[in-house]
Amino acid sequence: MRHIIIGAGAVGGAIGGRLAESGSEVLLVARGAHYEALRDHGLRLVTPQGTRTHRLPVAEGPEAVELRADDVLVLTVKTQDSIAALDAWAPREVAGTGGATAGEVLPLVCAQNGVESERLALRRFSRVYGMCVWLPAHFLEPGVVVADCAPLTGLLHIGRYPSGLDETARSIAGALEKAPFEAPVVPDVMRWKYAKLLANLGNALRAVCGTSGGDARAELLERAVAEGRAAFAAAGIEAVSDEEQREARGHKVDPQPLEGHPRGGGSSWQSLSRGTGTIETDYLNGEIVLIGRAHGVPTPVNAVLQRVADEFARDRRPASSLPFGELAARVGGPVPQAVIARGSAARDSS
Incomplete structure (x- = not known):
């Protein structure tokens, strides 16, 4: 082979x-x-x-x-x-x-x-x-x-x-x-891939803002994932649970410090760092937007992350160069409670 x-x-x-x-x-x-x-x-x-x-x-x-x-x-x-x-x-x-x-x-x-x-x-x-x-x-x-x-x-x-x-x-x-x-x-490999999709929703955030933002950043990411879970629930899409993922990974794949090679961001951050002119966000956050639009679920956080990451790639803006406050202002207020509830229900049933 x-x-x-x-x-x-x-x-x-x-x-x-x-x-x-x-x-x-x-x-x-x-x-x-x-x-x-x-x-x-x-x-x-x-x-x-x-x-x-x-x-x-x-x-x-x-x-x-x-x-x-x-x-x-x-x-x-x-x-x-x-x-x-x-x-x-x-x-x-x-x-x-x-x-x-x-x-x-x-x-x-x-x-x-x-x-x-x-x-x-x-x-x-x-x-x-x-x-x-x-x-x-x-x-x-x-x-x-x-x-x-x-x-x-x-x-x-x-x-x-x-x-x-x-x-x-x-x-x-x-x-x-x-x-x-x-x-x-x-x-059921796609159940694993849909779960990984939720884990990748923060890629765009890391790519454009780096690690800034503290608790507000964590809240924004939670909102993006809640939108994803709600969209999955509306579409009848199954994903493996967080617990099943953690059990599968355990401590088998743990990052190690490598001299001369500091850790960067994820794949989206690397695309911006290399100035490729493209980014995969349309198929990560954009996938949640697509599913949400098809099933009547609002996905405002993911929509903004998609747009901003696409702008960064198209304009070849430096990775991690957007102040978190500017991104948060574009996103606006919290995700509707109905979306959070649907996301929580999907998580509890997975």
Whole structure:
């Protein structure tokens, strides 16, 4: 089995590097300066166990790869880049299959935040797998990925999309568990991904305001999550409980101090820090806004976080540069009590 990592940034680089360390065959796909650094100098993976440089095959896109029947495509680009990646890879012919395409025969794993990429993928690929990624990692410098957690690098629930189990999921999980990952194979992977979506609603807040705000910041985040729970309840969406998540993680994936590599923010903060011009907030806070609009649930906090983060990305404003008071003023008053009640009811029943 060869793992083709489509988007070898923070998550993709950590997964690819760790798989390579454990003996799996890996091919990295990257673009621009990151591709050039990987090609010329290898992947420098920094972990609590030390820094290793992996000289792995690397490609800029599918046209440079001869696909094989034993390939697994692991999609780790941000969701806003999913359609371009899926459209590029799905029609590629797979050697030794009598002309079948990747979309027809190869498994594709969506190792991404949010819940939209699996749906996008299923239009183009017949074998789609969801992966709930709990893998804190940083990618700010071309060729360098920092994954600072221990004793495990990450917790990666995997399952068939929209639901179910099969031998492919078990094989992928087996390869991951030879590396320092835990990869539970679950029949309901989207329940895990919807729960992770709630945990990612603070990404935009961290990206634009940093860690300022104190108790008011915590209250604002609680309001965003309450809106998410209320939207889920109205839509009949199930997510695993906070308790189940905490039990699964335990102290398996705890951040460790790494000299010379101070912790930054999450994936959205990194996008702003690198000045990419895009951000995944449309598929995090924007997902809650979408569900809320479809089911008559107001989501004012998430709507403001979505708009402000999009503005920051579009204008390439520096990460963490918005005073929290300015953001709070844009959000305005507290979320309606009816929304809080619906969110609490959804939490209590999960």
